[in-house]
Amino acid sequence: MGGRPVHSFFALRSLTVVFFPCFEVNNKMTIAQEEIFGPVLSIIPYSSEEEAIRIVNDTVYGLNNAVGSASPERAAQVARKLRSGMVMINDTGFLPDAPFGGYKQSGNAREWGTMGLEEYLVTKTIAGKPPSKL
Known part of the structure; x- marks a missing residue:
């Protein structure tokens, strides 16, 4: 599937849920195209506001x-x-x-x-x- 989960304890905490950010994700990957109902945050780089919206x-x-x-x-x-x-x-x-x-x-x-x-x-x-x- 690709992407790289964070292996350090850099995680955003909200009550008892720990969110795991995934870096090196692109918009063609399953993790970016599916509704992931879990504590996952896909981080996709962009260079302009228009590109982010797209x-x-x-x-x-x-x-x-x-x-x-x-x-x-x-x-x-x-x-x-x-x-x-x-x-x-x-x-x-x-x-x-x-x-x-x-x-x-x-x-x-x-x-x-x-x-x-x-x-x-x-x-x-x-x-x-x-x-x-x-």
């Missing part, structure tokens, strides 16, 4: 992205160009009121928030001239 969008999946920047305005501009269901900017945490779901082969249903509740509703449309009494 790399991020060059996948059949689109569940979640993260953008880090000293400029919230610039981060928001980049976030609008990413084709995913959710983009977290800087240190934004879990947002239980925001709808969560993907684009492309990540699916298009939504969980959480009002849109998540609407998945359980049955909607009916009645079309025509309304009667004089309802």
Whole structure:
């Protein structure tokens, strides 16, 4: 598969989860093209903002992205160009009121928030001239 996991104890810790960054990854590798549901961080080098956006969008999946920047305005501009269901900017945490779901082969249903509740509703449309009494 390629890529190089970190062998030192350089790992980002969040509660009990240890994230293992993988360096020397390119966008053709499985680890970059599949939805890896595990504590793995693929690090892909880029030389321009446009190239970074192209790399991020060059996948059949689109569940979640993260953008880090000293400029919230610039981060928001980049976030609008990413084709995913959710983009977290800087240190934004879990947002239980925001709808969560993907684009492309990540699916298009939504969980959480009002849109998540609407998945359980049955909607009916009645079309025509309304009667004089309802």
